[in-house]
Amino acid sequence: MPHVSETRIPELPAVAPVVLAGRIAPVDERERMSAIAKTPLDGPWRVTRTGLAGDQQADQKNHGGPEKAVHHYPFDHYAAWKAQIGEHALLGAPGAFGENLSTTGWTESNVHIGDIVRFGSAVLQVSQGRQPCWKLNARFSRRDMSMLTQMSGRTGWYYRVIEEGEANPGDELRLVERMHETWPLSRLITLLYRDTRRYDELAKMAEIAELAAGWRALATRRIEKHAVEDWAPRLLGEV
Numbered sequence: 001m002p003h004v005s006e007t008r009i010p011e012l013p014a015v016a017p018v019v020l021a022g023r024i025a026p027v028d029e030r031e032r033m034s035a036i037a038k039t040p041l042d043g044p045w046r047v048t049r050t051g052l053a054g055d056q057q058a059d060q061k062n063h064g065g066p067e068k069a070v071h072h073y074p075f076d077h078y079a080a081w082k083a084q085i086g087e088h089a090l091l092g093a094p095g096a097f098g099e100n101l102s103t104t105g106w107t108e109s110n111v112h113i114g115d116i117v118r119f120g121s122a123v124l125q126v127s128q129g130r131q132p133c134w135k136l137n138a139r140f141s142r143r144d145m146s147m148l149t150q151m152s153g154r155t156g157w158y159y160r161v162i163e164e165g166e167a168n169p170g171d172e173l174r175l176v177e178r179m180h181e182t183w184p185l186s187r188l189i190t191l192l193y194r195d196t197r198r199y200d201e202l203a204k205m206a207e208i209a210e211l212a213a214g215w216r217a218l219a220t221r222r223i224e225k226h227a228v229e230d231w232a233p234r235l236l237g238e239v
Contacts, residue, residue: 011110014172017119018075018094018102019045021055028138032237036098036135043169047122049161052100066160067127067212073099073156074107080154090140097136097149097156103173108153108186114179114210117159120167123176124159128212129185129192131155134237146235153189158212179210188215196228 020038027034035056046053051069078091094102108129115126132149139145149155188211191201199222205211206219222228232238 012115012175013105014174015103015105016170016172017072019043019052019167020095020100020102021052022095022098024056027135032138034098034135034138036139038095038098038100040094043167045120045167046164047119047124047161047167048164051161055100067214068158069161070100070124070159071098071130071156072101072103072106072111072159073097073130074154075102075104076107077154080152084148084152085140085142085145088140096139098139099156101173106173108155108157108189109184111157111185112178112180113183113185113188113208115175116162116177116179118174118176119165120171121163121165122161122167123163123165125162125210126185127158127160127210128215129155129157129189131192131234133234137235137237143236147231150193150231150235153186153193155185155189157185160212180208183208192218196222197226199223199226 019041021041022035022038024033024035025037026032027036041052041054047070049066049069051057075094078096082088082091090096111126113126113128117124117126132146132155134146136145136149137143188205191198191205195201202219202223206216206223208216218229
């Protein structure tokens with residue numbers, strides 16, 4: 001495990017998050033199941049290798065698991081969403097995007113892949129960005145919400161848990177080590193969804209050891225095939 005120091009990195013201020021969890025329930029008229037609807041969870045909070053105790057994931061293949069144990073979404077983005085899609089009941093409070101952690105001040109521009117973060121006695125590491133899926137369409141009752149999220153770059157990100165632990169109300173998320181100074185999440189997101197055929201950059205992406213294996217494999221496949229994968233099944237939930 002990387003050495004975890006307590007060095008403060010000024011670019012990313014310590015901040016106390018809102019902590020949220022959800023229960024599996026039908027998400028659309030087809031009664032497909034999801035726990036994307038998150039609500040605030042009273043502390044203390046136990047953070048395990050597979051996520052936040054008390055949280056659920058209906059689709060263990062594509063959500064949750066060690067590389068996507070905890071989902072963080074910036075509350076900073078809610079104002080931009082209101083400007084883009086108009087007022088929406090879900091945008092009044094954290095939890096609209098299925099996040100476990102909600103903060104202001106941390107975004108895809110200043111959070112980097114591999115960042116090591118302490119929350120109480122738990123130690124987390126940024127493992128990948130979020131690939132939006134059709135469940136956002138169901139959540140917002142908009143067929144294009146997953147695509148809008150993807151192309152906006154306002155996706156949020158996931159942590160792996162490298163030390164399980166417990167956090168209490170008032171505990172702050174603190175960045176304690178930065179592994180990749182030149183790899184903010186925004187650079188990765190741009191490669192995946194906008195500059196999709198930058199094979200030189202994709203090759204560099206595939207070499208980042210701290211990046212989740214699935215994302216490294218995605219970069220490698222694009223290089224090998226010289227083609228972008230089909231996004232429709234993920235974004236629309238249709239085969």
